[in-house]
Amino acid sequence: MRRTLGWVFVLPFVVMFAVFYLGPLLVGIGMSFTDMRSTDVADPLAVNVVGVDNYLRLMDDATMRKAAVNTVIFVLTCLPLTIGLALGAAVLLNSGIARLPAAFFRLGYYLPNITSIIGVAVAWKFLLEPEAGLVNRLLELVGLQGANWLQDESTALPSIIVMTAWRSFGFDMVVLLAGLQAIPRELYEAASVDGAGRWQRFRNVTLPGLKPVLLFCTVYSSIGFMQFMEEVLVMTRGGPLNSTISASLAIFNQFGAGNYGYAGAASTVLFTVIVALAVLQLRLGRQR
Amino acid sequence: MTRRQKAITYLGLSLGLLLVIGPFVWTALSSLKPESEIRRDPPTFWPETFTLDNFVELFERVNIGQSFVNSLIVALVLVASNVLLCSMVGYAFAKLPFRGKNLAFSLVMIQMAIPAIVLMTPQFVLIAKLGLVNTFAGIILPTLVGPLGVFMMRQFMQELPDELIHAARVDGAGEFRIFFRIILPLCGPPLATLGLITFLGAWNNFLWPAVVAQSEDMYTLPVALNILNGHEGTHYNLLVAGSVVVIAPILFIFIFLQRYFVQGIATTGIK
DSSP states (O other), X not given: OHHHHHHHHHHHHHHHHIIXXXXXXXXXXXXXXXXXXXXXXXXXXXXXXXXXXXXXXXXHOHHHHHHHHHHHHHHHHHHHHHHXXXXXXXXXXTSSOOHHHHHHHHHHHHHHHHSOHHHHHHHHHHHTOTTTOHHHHHHHHTTOOOOOTXXXXXXXXXXXXXXXXXXXXXXHHHHHHHHHHXXXXXXXXXXXXXXXXXXXXXXXXXHHHHHHHHHHHHHHHHHHHHTOOHHHHHXXXXXXXXXXXXXXXXXXXXXXXXXXXXXXXXXXXXXXHHHHHHHHHHHHHHHO | OOHHHHHHHHHHHHHHHHHHHHHHHHHHHHHTSOHHHHTOSSOOSSOSSOOOHHHHHHHHHSOHHHHHHHHHHHHHHHHHHHHHHHXXXXXXXXXXXXXXXHHHHHHHHHHHHSOXXXXXXHHHHHHHXXXXXXXXXXXXXXXXXXXXXXXXXXXXXXXXXXXXHHHHHHTTOOHHHIIIIIXXXXXXXXXXXXXXXXXXXXXXXXXXXXXXXXXXGGOOHHHHHHHHHHSTTOOHHHHHHHHHHHHHHHHHHHHHHXXXXXXXXXXXXXX
Protein backbone atom coordinates (compact mmCIF):
# COMPACT_ATOMS: atom_id res chain seq x y z
CA MET A 1 0.00 0.00 0.00
CA ARG A 2 2.78 2.40 0.93
CA ARG A 3 4.50 1.62 -2.40
CA THR A 4 1.67 3.21 -4.36
CA LEU A 5 1.33 6.09 -1.94
CA GLY A 6 4.43 7.75 -3.39
CA TRP A 7 2.74 7.87 -6.78
CA VAL A 8 -0.35 9.48 -5.24
CA PHE A 9 1.88 12.26 -3.89
CA VAL A 10 3.77 12.84 -7.16
CA LEU A 11 0.66 12.48 -9.33
CA PRO A 12 0.02 16.25 -9.68
CA PHE A 13 3.49 16.73 -11.10
CA VAL A 14 3.48 13.69 -13.40
CA VAL A 15 0.07 14.53 -14.87
CA MET A 16 1.00 18.16 -15.50
CA PHE A 17 4.32 17.10 -16.99
CA ALA A 18 2.67 14.69 -19.40
CA VAL A 19 -0.08 17.11 -20.48
CA PHE A 20 1.75 20.44 -20.61
CA TYR A 21 5.40 19.52 -21.27
CA LEU A 22 6.07 16.06 -22.70
CA GLY A 23 2.98 16.07 -24.92
CA PRO A 24 3.59 19.54 -26.36
CA LEU A 25 7.31 18.81 -26.82
CA LEU A 26 6.53 15.73 -28.93
CA VAL A 27 3.66 17.44 -30.74
CA GLY A 28 5.99 20.37 -31.50
CA ILE A 29 8.55 18.05 -33.06
CA GLY A 30 5.79 16.31 -35.03
CA MET A 31 4.36 19.68 -36.09
CA SER A 32 7.72 20.66 -37.57
CA PHE A 33 7.25 18.04 -40.30
CA THR A 34 3.88 19.48 -41.37
CA ASP A 35 2.60 22.68 -42.96
CA MET A 36 0.45 23.51 -39.93
CA ARG A 37 -0.77 27.10 -39.66
CA SER A 38 -2.82 28.95 -37.05
CA THR A 39 -5.94 28.30 -39.15
CA ASP A 40 -5.47 24.54 -38.67
CA VAL A 41 -6.01 24.65 -34.90
CA ALA A 42 -9.70 23.77 -35.32
CA ASP A 43 -8.76 20.53 -37.08
CA PRO A 44 -5.06 19.75 -36.46
CA LEU A 45 -5.22 16.33 -38.13
CA ALA A 46 -6.06 17.87 -41.51
CA VAL A 47 -2.53 19.23 -42.01
CA ASN A 48 -0.21 17.92 -44.72
CA VAL A 49 3.00 16.13 -43.93
CA VAL A 50 5.81 17.93 -45.73
CA GLY A 51 8.80 15.95 -44.48
CA VAL A 52 11.92 18.02 -43.86
CA ASP A 53 10.78 20.94 -46.05
CA ASN A 54 10.58 23.30 -43.05
CA TYR A 55 14.14 22.45 -42.08
CA LEU A 56 15.40 23.02 -45.63
CA ARG A 57 13.57 26.34 -45.71
CA LEU A 58 15.31 27.36 -42.47
CA MET A 59 18.71 27.12 -44.13
CA ASP A 60 17.71 29.42 -46.99
CA ASP A 61 15.95 31.94 -44.75
CA ALA A 62 18.14 35.06 -44.50
CA THR A 63 16.31 36.29 -41.37
CA MET A 64 16.81 32.96 -39.61
CA ARG A 65 20.48 32.89 -40.56
CA LYS A 66 20.92 36.43 -39.25
CA ALA A 67 19.10 35.42 -36.06
CA ALA A 68 21.43 32.45 -35.59
CA VAL A 69 24.55 34.60 -36.13
CA ASN A 70 23.28 37.27 -33.71
CA THR A 71 22.51 34.64 -31.08
CA VAL A 72 26.03 33.20 -31.37
CA ILE A 73 27.58 36.68 -31.11
CA PHE A 74 25.34 37.47 -28.17
CA VAL A 75 26.32 34.33 -26.23
CA LEU A 76 30.03 34.59 -27.05
CA THR A 77 30.30 38.21 -25.87
CA CYS A 78 27.71 38.39 -23.11
CA LEU A 79 28.88 35.23 -21.36
CA PRO A 80 32.50 36.31 -20.65
CA LEU A 81 31.32 39.86 -19.86
CA THR A 82 28.75 38.63 -17.34
CA ILE A 83 31.01 36.08 -15.67
CA GLY A 84 33.92 38.55 -15.65
CA LEU A 85 31.81 41.19 -13.89
CA ALA A 86 30.46 38.60 -11.49
CA LEU A 87 33.93 37.27 -10.67
CA GLY A 88 35.31 40.78 -10.17
CA ALA A 89 32.47 41.73 -7.83
CA ALA A 90 32.66 38.43 -5.93
CA VAL A 91 36.44 38.70 -5.41
CA LEU A 92 36.13 42.30 -4.17
CA LEU A 93 33.29 41.37 -1.81
CA ASN A 94 35.31 38.44 -0.48
CA SER A 95 38.57 40.37 -0.04
CA GLY A 96 38.07 40.97 3.65
CA ILE A 97 35.78 44.01 3.81
CA ALA A 98 33.38 44.21 6.78
CA ARG A 99 30.29 41.99 6.72
CA LEU A 100 27.61 44.65 6.76
CA PRO A 101 28.84 46.68 3.76
CA ALA A 102 29.52 43.42 1.90
CA ALA A 103 25.90 42.35 2.43
CA PHE A 104 24.72 45.79 1.33
CA PHE A 105 26.70 45.72 -1.94
CA ARG A 106 25.63 42.15 -2.64
CA LEU A 107 22.01 43.16 -2.20
CA GLY A 108 22.43 46.08 -4.59
CA TYR A 109 24.22 44.11 -7.28
CA TYR A 110 21.64 41.36 -7.17
CA LEU A 111 18.74 43.76 -7.59
CA PRO A 112 18.49 44.02 -11.42
CA ASN A 113 18.31 40.23 -11.56
CA ILE A 114 14.93 39.97 -9.86
CA THR A 115 13.18 42.83 -11.63
CA SER A 116 10.85 42.41 -14.60
CA ILE A 117 12.85 42.23 -17.81
CA ILE A 118 10.17 44.19 -19.64
CA GLY A 119 10.29 46.92 -17.00
CA VAL A 120 14.09 47.06 -17.13
CA ALA A 121 14.21 47.06 -20.93
CA VAL A 122 11.76 49.96 -21.06
CA ALA A 123 13.87 51.87 -18.53
CA TRP A 124 17.02 51.26 -20.58
CA LYS A 125 15.34 52.30 -23.79
CA PHE A 126 14.75 55.62 -22.08
CA LEU A 127 18.34 55.81 -20.79
CA LEU A 128 19.69 55.22 -24.29
CA GLU A 129 17.29 57.61 -26.00
CA PRO A 130 19.46 59.92 -28.16
CA GLU A 131 17.92 63.27 -27.06
CA ALA A 132 16.39 62.84 -23.62
CA GLY A 133 18.45 59.84 -22.50
CA LEU A 134 20.85 60.03 -19.59
CA VAL A 135 23.69 58.16 -21.31
CA ASN A 136 24.21 60.69 -24.10
CA ARG A 137 23.84 63.61 -21.69
CA LEU A 138 26.53 62.23 -19.41
CA LEU A 139 28.81 61.65 -22.39
CA GLU A 140 28.20 65.27 -23.44
CA LEU A 141 29.29 66.43 -20.00
CA VAL A 142 32.69 64.82 -20.43
CA GLY A 143 32.94 66.12 -23.99
CA LEU A 144 32.13 62.91 -25.87
CA GLN A 145 29.74 62.52 -28.77
CA GLY A 146 26.85 60.17 -27.91
CA ALA A 147 25.28 57.80 -30.40
CA ASN A 148 21.85 56.85 -31.61
CA TRP A 149 22.39 53.62 -29.68
CA LEU A 150 19.35 51.54 -30.55
CA GLN A 151 18.68 52.90 -34.04
CA ASP A 152 22.19 52.38 -35.36
CA GLU A 153 23.07 48.98 -36.79
CA SER A 154 26.58 49.01 -35.32
CA THR A 155 25.61 49.93 -31.74
CA ALA A 156 22.20 48.28 -31.24
CA LEU A 157 23.36 44.74 -30.45
CA PRO A 158 26.32 45.85 -28.29
CA SER A 159 23.94 48.07 -26.26
CA ILE A 160 21.65 45.11 -25.60
CA ILE A 161 24.63 42.93 -24.69
CA VAL A 162 25.84 45.45 -22.11
CA MET A 163 22.35 45.78 -20.65
CA THR A 164 21.98 42.01 -20.36
CA ALA A 165 25.35 41.64 -18.62
CA TRP A 166 24.33 44.48 -16.27
CA ARG A 167 21.12 42.63 -15.44
CA SER A 168 22.56 39.12 -15.18
CA PHE A 169 25.88 39.33 -13.34
CA GLY A 170 24.32 39.56 -9.86
CA PHE A 171 23.12 35.97 -9.97
CA ASP A 172 26.52 34.56 -10.97
CA MET A 173 28.12 36.81 -8.35
CA VAL A 174 26.07 35.27 -5.52
CA VAL A 175 26.90 31.77 -6.75
CA LEU A 176 30.63 32.58 -7.15
CA LEU A 177 30.71 34.22 -3.73
CA ALA A 178 29.44 31.01 -2.14
CA GLY A 179 32.12 29.15 -4.11
CA LEU A 180 34.86 31.52 -2.91
CA GLN A 181 33.80 31.10 0.70
CA ALA A 182 34.11 27.33 0.33
CA ILE A 183 37.83 27.53 -0.59
CA PRO A 184 39.81 26.63 2.57
CA ARG A 185 41.78 29.55 4.07
CA GLU A 186 44.77 27.21 4.65
CA LEU A 187 45.36 26.95 0.90
CA TYR A 188 45.92 30.72 0.69
CA GLU A 189 48.15 30.68 3.76
CA ALA A 190 50.22 27.82 2.35
CA ALA A 191 50.57 29.68 -0.96
CA SER A 192 51.69 32.84 0.86
CA VAL A 193 54.26 30.87 2.82
CA ASP A 194 55.57 29.54 -0.52
CA GLY A 195 55.98 33.15 -1.61
CA ALA A 196 53.02 33.43 -4.00
CA GLY A 197 51.90 37.01 -4.75
CA ARG A 198 48.28 38.19 -5.03
CA TRP A 199 47.98 37.35 -8.72
CA GLN A 200 49.64 33.95 -8.32
CA ARG A 201 47.29 33.08 -5.45
CA PHE A 202 44.33 34.07 -7.62
CA ARG A 203 45.57 31.98 -10.56
CA ASN A 204 46.68 28.92 -8.63
CA VAL A 205 44.29 28.77 -5.67
CA THR A 206 41.15 30.80 -6.41
CA LEU A 207 40.49 29.84 -10.03
CA PRO A 208 41.00 26.06 -9.62
CA GLY A 209 38.87 26.14 -6.45
CA LEU A 210 36.08 27.92 -8.32
CA LYS A 211 36.10 25.55 -11.29
CA PRO A 212 32.89 23.63 -10.51
CA VAL A 213 31.01 26.84 -9.70
CA LEU A 214 32.31 28.57 -12.84
CA LEU A 215 31.18 25.57 -14.88
CA PHE A 216 27.70 25.83 -13.36
CA CYS A 217 27.54 29.58 -14.16
CA THR A 218 28.73 29.00 -17.73
CA VAL A 219 26.21 26.26 -18.50
CA TYR A 220 23.34 28.00 -16.72
CA SER A 221 24.01 31.40 -18.32
CA SER A 222 24.56 30.07 -21.82
CA ILE A 223 21.25 28.20 -21.70
CA GLY A 224 19.57 31.47 -20.72
CA PHE A 225 21.45 33.63 -23.24
CA MET A 226 20.71 31.23 -26.11
CA GLN A 227 17.05 32.11 -25.58
CA PHE A 228 17.37 35.90 -25.26
CA MET A 229 14.36 37.70 -26.70
CA GLU A 230 12.44 40.04 -24.39
CA GLU A 231 15.22 42.64 -24.30
CA VAL A 232 15.20 42.84 -28.08
CA LEU A 233 11.42 42.73 -28.38
CA VAL A 234 11.07 45.80 -26.17
CA MET A 235 14.12 47.80 -27.23
CA THR A 236 14.46 47.31 -30.99
CA ARG A 237 11.97 44.64 -32.11
CA GLY A 238 14.89 43.03 -33.91
CA GLY A 239 15.85 46.11 -35.91
CA PRO A 240 17.39 48.13 -37.35
CA LEU A 241 17.54 45.90 -40.44
CA ASN A 242 17.44 42.70 -38.37
CA SER A 243 20.74 43.67 -36.72
CA THR A 244 19.43 42.59 -33.30
CA ILE A 245 17.00 39.79 -34.19
CA SER A 246 17.57 36.70 -32.02
CA ALA A 247 16.69 33.05 -32.61
CA SER A 248 13.87 33.13 -30.06
CA LEU A 249 12.48 36.39 -31.45
CA ALA A 250 12.52 35.02 -35.00
CA ILE A 251 10.58 31.96 -33.78
CA PHE A 252 8.18 34.22 -31.85
CA ASN A 253 7.59 36.24 -35.04
CA GLN A 254 6.87 33.09 -37.07
CA PHE A 255 4.43 31.98 -34.36
CA GLY A 256 2.81 35.41 -34.49
CA ALA A 257 2.49 35.13 -38.26
CA GLY A 258 0.70 31.79 -37.77
CA ASN A 259 3.39 29.59 -39.34
CA TYR A 260 3.23 26.90 -36.64
CA GLY A 261 4.99 24.13 -38.59
CA TYR A 262 7.89 26.41 -39.51
CA ALA A 263 8.11 27.81 -35.96
CA GLY A 264 8.16 24.19 -34.72
CA ALA A 265 11.12 23.34 -36.98
CA ALA A 266 13.08 26.38 -35.82
CA SER A 267 12.37 25.61 -32.14
CA THR A 268 13.43 22.00 -32.59
CA VAL A 269 16.76 23.17 -34.02
CA LEU A 270 17.23 25.69 -31.19
CA PHE A 271 16.37 23.09 -28.55
CA THR A 272 18.84 20.59 -30.06
CA VAL A 273 21.62 23.21 -30.14
CA ILE A 274 20.97 24.24 -26.51
CA VAL A 275 21.06 20.64 -25.27
CA ALA A 276 24.18 19.82 -27.34
CA LEU A 277 25.98 22.93 -26.07
CA ALA A 278 25.15 22.14 -22.43
CA VAL A 279 26.34 18.54 -22.80
CA LEU A 280 29.52 19.68 -24.56
CA GLN A 281 30.30 22.26 -21.86
CA LEU A 282 29.76 19.72 -19.08
CA ARG A 283 32.00 17.18 -20.85
CA LEU A 284 34.81 19.68 -21.44
CA GLY A 285 34.46 21.07 -17.92
CA ARG A 286 34.82 17.64 -16.30
CA GLN A 287 37.79 16.61 -18.45
CA ARG A 288 40.03 19.55 -17.72
CA MET B 1 44.72 44.38 3.57
CA THR B 2 46.41 47.79 3.77
CA ARG B 3 44.30 50.93 4.25
CA ARG B 4 45.00 51.94 0.69
CA GLN B 5 43.85 48.62 -0.73
CA LYS B 6 40.72 48.84 1.40
CA ALA B 7 39.96 52.32 0.12
CA ILE B 8 40.38 51.21 -3.49
CA THR B 9 38.11 48.18 -2.89
CA TYR B 10 35.36 50.35 -1.42
CA LEU B 11 35.74 52.89 -4.20
CA GLY B 12 35.41 50.20 -6.87
CA LEU B 13 32.42 48.61 -5.19
CA SER B 14 30.66 51.98 -4.75
CA LEU B 15 31.24 52.93 -8.36
CA GLY B 16 29.79 49.57 -9.40
CA LEU B 17 26.77 50.11 -7.17
CA LEU B 18 26.19 53.51 -8.73
CA LEU B 19 26.14 51.93 -12.20
CA VAL B 20 23.78 49.18 -11.06
CA ILE B 21 21.33 51.32 -9.07
CA GLY B 22 21.63 54.45 -11.23
CA PRO B 23 19.17 53.38 -13.94
CA PHE B 24 16.51 52.56 -11.33
CA VAL B 25 16.94 55.88 -9.52
CA TRP B 26 16.87 57.84 -12.79
CA THR B 27 13.75 56.01 -13.95
CA ALA B 28 11.96 56.53 -10.64
CA LEU B 29 12.82 60.26 -10.54
CA SER B 30 11.82 60.72 -14.19
CA SER B 31 8.43 59.15 -13.57
CA LEU B 32 7.67 61.99 -11.14
CA LYS B 33 8.48 64.77 -13.63
CA PRO B 34 5.99 66.38 -16.03
CA GLU B 35 6.50 65.36 -19.66
CA SER B 36 8.02 68.71 -20.65
CA GLU B 37 10.68 68.34 -17.98
CA ILE B 38 11.53 64.78 -19.04
CA ARG B 39 12.43 66.06 -22.49
CA ARG B 40 14.35 69.15 -21.34
CA ASP B 41 17.92 69.76 -22.44
CA PRO B 42 20.02 69.81 -20.27
CA PRO B 43 18.09 67.34 -18.09
CA THR B 44 17.24 67.93 -14.47
CA PHE B 45 18.32 65.26 -12.05
CA TRP B 46 16.01 66.07 -9.15
CA PRO B 47 12.47 66.85 -10.41
CA GLU B 48 11.77 70.61 -10.41
CA THR B 49 8.05 69.96 -10.32
CA PHE B 50 6.84 66.82 -8.60
CA THR B 51 3.76 65.36 -10.21
CA LEU B 52 1.79 62.12 -10.17
CA ASP B 53 0.15 62.99 -13.50
CA ASN B 54 2.03 60.23 -15.35
CA PHE B 55 0.61 57.59 -13.04
CA VAL B 56 -2.88 59.08 -13.16
CA GLU B 57 -2.77 59.03 -16.97
CA LEU B 58 -1.53 55.45 -16.92
CA PHE B 59 -4.45 54.36 -14.75
CA GLU B 60 -7.04 56.32 -16.73
CA ARG B 61 -5.87 55.81 -20.29
CA VAL B 62 -4.48 52.29 -20.39
CA ASN B 63 -6.26 50.79 -17.40
CA ILE B 64 -3.03 49.72 -15.74
CA GLY B 65 -4.95 49.13 -12.49
CA GLN B 66 -6.73 46.16 -14.09
CA SER B 67 -3.39 44.73 -15.25
CA PHE B 68 -1.97 45.18 -11.75
CA VAL B 69 -4.89 43.21 -10.29
CA ASN B 70 -4.50 40.51 -12.98
CA SER B 71 -0.78 40.15 -12.23
CA LEU B 72 -1.60 39.87 -8.53
CA ILE B 73 -4.29 37.21 -9.10
CA VAL B 74 -2.02 35.10 -11.32
CA ALA B 75 0.93 35.39 -8.94
CA LEU B 76 -1.06 34.61 -5.79
CA VAL B 77 -2.82 31.56 -7.28
CA LEU B 78 0.54 30.22 -8.47
CA VAL B 79 2.13 30.82 -5.07
CA ALA B 80 -0.67 28.86 -3.37
CA SER B 81 -0.59 25.97 -5.84
CA ASN B 82 3.19 25.71 -5.91
CA VAL B 83 3.58 25.87 -2.14
CA LEU B 84 1.04 23.06 -1.67
CA LEU B 85 1.84 20.83 -4.65
CA CYS B 86 5.63 21.22 -4.81
CA SER B 87 5.93 20.32 -1.13
CA MET B 88 3.71 17.23 -1.61
CA VAL B 89 5.70 16.06 -4.62
CA GLY B 90 9.02 16.97 -3.02
CA TYR B 91 8.05 14.99 0.11
CA ALA B 92 7.38 11.84 -1.93
CA PHE B 93 10.76 12.18 -3.69
CA ALA B 94 12.55 12.74 -0.38
CA LYS B 95 10.87 10.30 1.97
CA LEU B 96 8.47 7.82 0.34
CA PRO B 97 9.74 4.63 -1.31
CA PHE B 98 8.02 3.82 -4.62
CA ARG B 99 8.81 2.02 -7.84
CA GLY B 100 10.02 4.24 -10.69
CA LYS B 101 11.08 7.05 -8.37
CA ASN B 102 14.31 7.80 -10.22
CA LEU B 103 12.51 7.89 -13.55
CA ALA B 104 9.85 10.23 -12.14
CA PHE B 105 12.53 12.47 -10.67
CA SER B 106 14.40 12.69 -13.97
CA LEU B 107 11.18 14.19 -15.42
CA VAL B 108 11.62 17.09 -12.98
CA MET B 109 15.10 17.75 -14.38
CA ILE B 110 13.89 17.41 -17.98
CA GLN B 111 11.10 19.92 -17.43
CA MET B 112 13.61 22.44 -16.06
CA ALA B 113 15.70 22.05 -19.21
CA ILE B 114 13.03 22.60 -21.90
CA PRO B 115 13.20 26.21 -23.20
CA ALA B 116 9.96 28.19 -23.03
CA ILE B 117 10.08 29.20 -26.69
CA VAL B 118 10.16 25.53 -27.78
CA LEU B 119 6.94 24.77 -25.91
CA MET B 120 5.16 27.98 -26.82
CA THR B 121 3.51 26.95 -30.09
CA PRO B 122 2.28 23.45 -29.10
CA GLN B 123 1.24 24.63 -25.62
CA PHE B 124 -0.78 27.38 -27.24
CA VAL B 125 -2.48 24.90 -29.57
CA LEU B 126 -3.34 22.78 -26.51
CA ILE B 127 -4.74 25.75 -24.60
CA ALA B 128 -6.74 26.74 -27.69
CA LYS B 129 -8.16 23.20 -27.98
CA LEU B 130 -9.15 23.34 -24.31
CA GLY B 131 -10.91 26.64 -24.97
CA LEU B 132 -8.72 28.48 -22.45
CA VAL B 133 -7.27 31.25 -24.62
CA ASN B 134 -7.66 34.63 -22.91
CA THR B 135 -8.50 33.13 -19.49
CA PHE B 136 -6.70 33.07 -16.14
CA ALA B 137 -6.75 29.26 -16.26
CA GLY B 138 -4.85 29.36 -19.56
CA ILE B 139 -2.19 31.65 -18.10
CA ILE B 140 -1.84 29.69 -14.85
CA LEU B 141 -2.13 25.98 -15.73
CA PRO B 142 1.32 25.21 -17.23
CA THR B 143 3.20 26.53 -14.15
CA LEU B 144 0.91 25.07 -11.46
CA VAL B 145 3.69 22.77 -10.13
CA GLY B 146 7.11 24.22 -10.98
CA PRO B 147 10.05 21.78 -11.23
CA LEU B 148 12.36 24.20 -9.41
CA GLY B 149 10.00 24.18 -6.42
CA VAL B 150 9.82 20.37 -6.41
CA PHE B 151 13.61 20.19 -6.53
CA MET B 152 14.02 22.73 -3.72
CA MET B 153 11.51 21.06 -1.39
CA ARG B 154 13.05 17.63 -2.01
CA GLN B 155 16.51 18.96 -1.13
CA PHE B 156 15.20 20.40 2.11
CA MET B 157 12.99 17.48 3.15
CA GLN B 158 15.80 14.97 2.68
CA GLU B 159 17.46 16.56 5.70
CA LEU B 160 14.49 15.88 8.01
CA PRO B 161 15.01 12.83 10.30
CA ASP B 162 13.20 9.63 9.24
CA GLU B 163 12.49 8.77 12.89
CA LEU B 164 9.93 11.54 12.95
CA ILE B 165 7.86 9.78 10.29
CA HIS B 166 8.38 6.30 11.75
CA ALA B 167 7.28 7.44 15.19
CA ALA B 168 4.11 8.97 13.76
CA ARG B 169 3.32 5.76 11.84
CA VAL B 170 3.76 3.71 15.02
CA ASP B 171 1.28 6.04 16.68
CA GLY B 172 -1.16 5.16 13.90
CA ALA B 173 -1.16 8.46 11.98
CA GLY B 174 -2.24 8.24 8.30
CA GLU B 175 0.21 9.30 5.58
CA PHE B 176 -1.61 12.50 4.65
CA ARG B 177 -1.94 13.39 8.31
CA ILE B 178 1.82 12.89 8.73
CA PHE B 179 2.49 15.18 5.79
CA PHE B 180 0.15 17.98 6.81
CA ARG B 181 0.55 17.83 10.59
CA ILE B 182 4.21 16.89 11.03
CA ILE B 183 6.23 17.60 7.89
CA LEU B 184 4.70 20.85 6.60
CA PRO B 185 4.95 22.71 9.94
CA LEU B 186 8.71 22.05 9.88
CA CYS B 187 9.12 23.60 6.42
CA GLY B 188 8.43 27.25 7.24
CA PRO B 189 11.62 28.88 5.86
CA PRO B 190 11.89 26.84 2.63
CA LEU B 191 8.18 27.35 1.97
CA ALA B 192 8.69 31.10 2.38
CA THR B 193 11.57 30.95 -0.12
CA LEU B 194 9.50 28.87 -2.52
CA GLY B 195 6.58 31.29 -2.22
CA LEU B 196 8.85 34.25 -2.94
CA ILE B 197 10.57 32.68 -5.92
CA THR B 198 7.20 31.65 -7.35
CA PHE B 199 5.73 35.11 -6.85
CA LEU B 200 8.73 36.69 -8.52
CA GLY B 201 8.66 34.33 -11.49
CA ALA B 202 4.92 34.77 -12.00
CA TRP B 203 5.00 38.56 -11.58
CA ASN B 204 7.85 38.96 -14.08
CA ASN B 205 6.74 36.28 -16.55
CA PHE B 206 6.14 37.75 -19.98
CA LEU B 207 6.20 35.30 -22.88
CA TRP B 208 3.37 32.96 -21.94
CA PRO B 209 0.92 35.59 -20.60
CA ALA B 210 1.63 37.63 -23.74
CA VAL B 211 0.53 34.69 -25.88
CA VAL B 212 -2.56 33.69 -23.87
CA ALA B 213 -3.94 37.10 -22.82
CA GLN B 214 -5.45 38.70 -25.89
CA SER B 215 -7.75 41.43 -24.64
CA GLU B 216 -6.88 44.40 -22.46
CA ASP B 217 -8.90 43.16 -19.47
CA MET B 218 -6.71 40.02 -19.30
CA TYR B 219 -3.27 41.63 -19.67
CA THR B 220 -0.76 41.17 -16.88
CA LEU B 221 1.57 44.11 -16.12
CA PRO B 222 4.54 43.10 -18.33
CA VAL B 223 2.14 42.41 -21.22
CA ALA B 224 0.40 45.77 -20.80
CA LEU B 225 3.76 47.55 -20.61
CA ASN B 226 4.98 45.82 -23.76
CA ILE B 227 1.80 46.78 -25.63
CA LEU B 228 2.18 50.38 -24.45
CA ASN B 229 5.80 50.31 -25.60
CA GLY B 230 4.71 49.05 -29.03
CA HIS B 231 2.28 51.91 -29.69
CA GLU B 232 3.75 54.44 -32.10
CA GLY B 233 4.23 57.80 -30.51
CA THR B 234 3.92 56.59 -26.93
CA HIS B 235 5.41 59.19 -24.67
CA TYR B 236 8.29 58.35 -22.42
CA ASN B 237 6.52 59.76 -19.38
CA LEU B 238 3.97 56.91 -19.59
CA LEU B 239 6.57 54.24 -20.29
CA VAL B 240 8.77 55.32 -17.41
CA ALA B 241 5.80 55.37 -15.03
CA GLY B 242 4.74 51.91 -16.28
CA SER B 243 8.22 50.61 -15.69
CA VAL B 244 8.04 51.88 -12.10
CA VAL B 245 4.66 50.18 -11.54
CA VAL B 246 6.11 46.81 -12.68
CA ILE B 247 9.41 47.07 -10.81
CA ALA B 248 8.53 48.81 -7.53
CA PRO B 249 6.50 46.02 -5.83
CA ILE B 250 9.34 43.56 -6.42
CA LEU B 251 11.91 45.98 -5.00
CA PHE B 252 9.88 46.41 -1.81
CA ILE B 253 9.46 42.66 -1.36
CA PHE B 254 13.15 42.12 -2.10
CA ILE B 255 14.42 44.66 0.39
CA PHE B 256 12.32 43.28 3.25
CA LEU B 257 12.69 39.58 2.53
CA GLN B 258 16.12 39.38 0.89
CA ARG B 259 17.49 36.66 3.17
CA TYR B 260 14.98 34.18 1.71
CA PHE B 261 16.16 34.99 -1.82
CA VAL B 262 19.76 34.27 -0.98
CA GLN B 263 18.72 31.01 0.70
CA GLY B 264 16.87 30.11 -2.47
CA ILE B 265 19.93 30.47 -4.66
CA ALA B 266 22.00 28.56 -2.14
CA THR B 267 19.64 25.55 -2.16
CA THR B 268 18.96 25.47 -5.89
CA GLY B 269 22.25 26.62 -7.34
CA ILE B 270 24.95 25.06 -5.24
CA LYS B 271 23.70 21.71 -3.99
